[in-house]
Amino acid sequence: MKASAITPPDGPMRMSDVARIAGVSLVTVSRAVNQPDKVAPATLAAVRAAIDTLGYVPNQLAGGLASNRSRTIAAMVPTLSNLVFSETIEAMSLALNARGYQVLLAQTNYCAADEVRIVDTFLGRRVDGMALMGITNEDVADKLRRAGLPVVQTWDFSSAAIDMQVGFSNADAGHKAGVYLAGQGHRVVGFIGADERRSRLRLKGFRRAFSAVGGQVVVSLAPPPAGVDTAAAQLADLRRQAPAMTAVFCNNDLLAAALLFECQRLRLKVPQQMAVMGFGDLPVAGACWPRLTTVSVPRRRMGEVAAELLLRRLAGDPSASTVDLGFTVVPRESA
DSSP states (O other): OOGGGGOOOSSSOOHHHHHHHHTSOHHHHHHHHHOGGGSOHHHHHHHHHHHHHHTOOOOHHHHHHHHTOOOEEEEEESOSSOHHHHHHHHHHHHHHHTTTOEEEEEEOTTOHHHHHHHHHHHHHTTOSEEEESOOOOHHHHHHHHHHTOOEEEESSOOTTOSSEEEEOOHHHHHHHHHHHHHHTTOOEEEEEEESSHHHHHHHHHHHHHHHTTTOEEEEEEESSSOOGGGHHHHHHHHHHHOTTOOEEEESSHHHHHHHHHHHHHTTOOTTTTOEEEOSBOOHHHHHSSSOOBEEEOOHHHHHHHHHHHHHHHHTTOOOOOEEEOOOEEEOOTTO
């Protein structure tokens, strides 16, 4: 190809310029931008090389009007400060990006009013689908059902699912954590976490396990997101409620790791005087000492499956799906 043939023209780049440089038709360029999985790899590479050469930015609004697709998926997370959600979002984004979709991300701050505002904004932008890391507002759920777009909920199961679900049962995970600690001989135990839906579900299951053995569960719930900053005060709260307490189940690993530091400051031996159990199996769980006993959940796989479900629906599969990825109790030295 002659050098003059790849000289960017004056003024805004157009799709016709990309077609000329790549040696393909306008239709092929449009398909490469909006439906890359339907273009031969060599042709797709030529179009993308031309786009890079020209610095062309596709008009997504025009493409969306033509195809009735915006090529965007909206995702709502309760908070960006909790690392457990980041791997799910990253894995989902990578899978969607590979199929030509971009992810728009918003934080709800565990606030029902924010959920309403964010969903209205996303629906106004005509997103092709939505991924939710939980939802607290039933009005929002009803609105999404009426909107008719693909929706996948992650990190929990609901008996009144909006559409599709992928994750695990938080109540069952809490129950298994309780069964594990009860099996270690603990009968007076504590639970610390945030005052939000997933935390309360884990607490419900945890209480069920100790009710079965005649145990006692004391609770400290902080405004979400509970984490490193709340651990010391929450442990003090539990010890005031039950001085005989011998174990604490924490709603996330960061909270549990902070609790280990607080036990060290108080000269409480772990696990001899105070067993500590976390949730999530974040990298910190295996890096701290004593290493954290925790509940491992498939954070990345949740994102990958969420993307698969959305893509399947966008490809015309009308069926709703619930995918249970389960969880695993991981015993380590802290309990």
